[in-house]
Amino acid sequence: MKVSDVLVKVCEPGRLQAAWQQVRVNAGAAGIDRMTVEEFAQREAHFLALIHDKLKSGSYRFQPARRVLIPKPGIFKKRKLGIPVVMDRVVGTSMHSVLEEIFDSEFTESNFGFRRGRSQHQAIRHLQRLAKEGRDWAVAVDLESFF
Template identity: 50%
Template sequence: MQHALYRSAKADPGRRFHALGDKIQRRDVLRRAWAMVRANNGAPGVDRTTLAGVEEYGIDRLLGELADELRQGKYRPLPARRVLIPKPGVRDERRPLSIPTVRDRIVQAARSVRIGVLRGRVGSLEHLLWYANINGLSLARATATARAWPGHGGGSW
């Protein structure tokens, strides 16, 4: 799916992708997101669910429940667990680190799979998202504004 959307975006730079939100609830996207989360091997969040715990519970069962929650609009992320970790290169100082739950990391990864499609069209998607966030704009409005920036000449957005 991601490759097909990428090819479509490259073939028609003016094409709009309005309904990408429904793509994150697909089994193949959630399965790929699980693989990304599993490969990262992170710590448990506030619910204390580990990756091994998810495997014991059943990956397909969890992904099915997540897909249903996303489809029905009932998915709500849990608060992130905050821990203090040492600052690199600074003795006796710590910085906060937020650790989301495994379920929330799967949804975040699924969204990044979906957004990854747009990377072929946007030079710096992170910059565009940052610009939208600090100015309280939707991604569509930020994109329209970015097209008018001097030196971008319409850009590839």
Template identity: 45%
Template sequence: MLACVLERTNLQRALKQVRQNKGAPGIDGMTVDVLPQYLKQHWPRIRSELLAGTYRPSAVHRVEIPKPDGRMRALGIPTALDRFIQQAIA
């Protein structure tokens, strides 16, 4: 299963989807526009951690947005890298 997740075509699809979705930066401040360059530099380590089962997602960036009724809705925004990995698994 993990081999399918880490196939190049699946990873390219996941990256394309994350970039199309945009989204706010997570706790690390990395935008989706910076993600491809980050992956070029760090992919061997990330891949190894995923295969070894030692990869751990980062904490989410907690924000609150107003709901139409005036109450606040809590959101947890994952990092761009974690969104990429989630998309590859989905």
């Protein structure tokens, strides 16, 4: 599939609407523009049309994320967290759904990381089955830490 085909799918109005509904359910804090999910909801049709038009014209640009520090449980260190603006969350969710459709079928059954319908509990049960089959090794890779 060509990149242009992917972008056409990302800006489909129905997909953007579904992405917005997911962002709305997830809620979350406001980004650097201080627009809340509730404020976006009040002008939903306007903002979704704006996102669609900007994506279609190629003029959409992601905003910088608002940086906050959140405490790590059990220690005094804090973890950096970037909070995107609501519009970027909608676009990102739409992109995710398109890329998931393209690539998810290519992942192995042993891949549980950040996949719809997969959980850490399922991963543990999968490893337990493999251990019962006599397997001796399991490998987990954290790509962020790897590089």
